[in-house]
Structure formats: structure tokens, C-alpha cells
Amino acid sequence: xxxxxxxxxxxxxxxxxxxxxxxxxxxxxxxxxxxxxxxxxxxxxxxxxxxxxxxxxxxxxxxxxxxxxxxxxxxxxxxxxxxxxxxxxxxxxxxxxxxxxxxxxxxxxxxxxxxxxxxxxxxxxxxxxxxxxxxxxxxxxxxxxxxxx
Numbered sequence: 001x002x003x004x005x006x007x008x009x010x011x012x013x014x015x016x017x018x019x020x021x022x023x024x025x026x027x028x029x030x031x032x033x034x035x036x037x038x039x040x041x042x043x044x045x046x047x048x049x050x051x052x053x054x055x056x057x058x059x060x061x062x063x064x065x066x067x068x069x070x071x072x073x074x075x076x077x078x079x080x081x082x083x084x085x086x087x088x089x090x091x092x093x094x095x096x097x098x099x100x101x102x103x104x105x106x107x108x109x110x111x112x113x114x115x116x117x118x119x120x121x122x123x124x125x126x127x128x129x130x131x132x133x134x135x136x137x138x139x140x141x142x143x144x145x146x147x148x149x
């Protein structure tokens with residue numbers, strides 16, 4: 001009986017986390033439309049490119065994380081060799097370069113869809129959005145302590 005209750009609680013928590021993530025993404029897109037002052041035709045061109053770019057970066061970041069986990073495992077088990085370490089480090093460096101190249105390509109691909117001013121605003125949006133969220137969490141008493149769990 002206790003296992004069933006635990007399972008239900010875990011599933012509920014996971015669904016709530018997933019829902020929160022979706023809500024955050026919707027809010028971010030809404031704020032992005034507002035901040036960049038996108039018209040409908042710009043939004044139709046911009047968001048598919050943004051989504052593709054985010055998926056590519058997510059995939060690269062996943063690979064980097066897996067390689068770092070591999071390094072960490074080798075270090076903790078004392079089974080790392082100089083040669084293997086160097087190989088994994090070079091793979092990580094290559095992935096980081098690839099990530100930078102993808103970011104440059106993404107910005108260049110927006111050239112006909114957004115104005116230079118909008119592209120500039122896009123480049124600072126992430127930092128500005130995260131700061132706004134952080135400030136909102138600090139101000140809202142409902143969130144006090146919840147974000148630290």
C-alpha cells in the first residue's frame with residue numbers, strides 16, 4: 001500500500017514539474033514576443049528556428065554532460081589514463097566549439113527575419129529574463145523557500 005502511495009506521489013510530482021517547465025517555456029516565448037516586439041510574420045519565421053537551435057544545443061549539452069560523467073567515473077574509480085583523459089577532453093572541446101559555431105549560425109540565420117536591433121535584444125534576453133524570474137521569486141512570499149528544495 002505504501003509503495004502505491006509513494007508511486008502516485010512521485011508521478012504527481014513529475015507531472016507537476018513537467019507542467020511547470022511547459023508553463024515556463026510558454027511564459028518565456030510570450031515575454032520574448034513582447035520584448036523583441038515581434039509581428040506575426042516575424043514570429044512565424046523566428047520560433048521554428050529558435051526551437052531547432054535549442055534542440056541542437058540541448059543535444060550537444062547532453063553529449064558534454066555524458067563525457068564529463070564518464071571522466072568523473074574514471075577519476076573516482078582510479079581507472080583514468082592520460083591517453084583516455086586527453087581523448088575525452090578533446091571531444092568535449094570539439095563539442096564546445098560546435099556549440100559556438102551553432103550559435104553564430106543561428107544568429108546569422110535570423111538576419112532576414114529580425115532587425116539588427118531585435119537581434120541585439122535577443123542576445124541579452126536570456127540574462128534579462130532569468131534576472132526577472134529571480135527577482136520575482138524573491139518578491140513573492142509563496143515562493144520563499146520552495147526554490148531551495
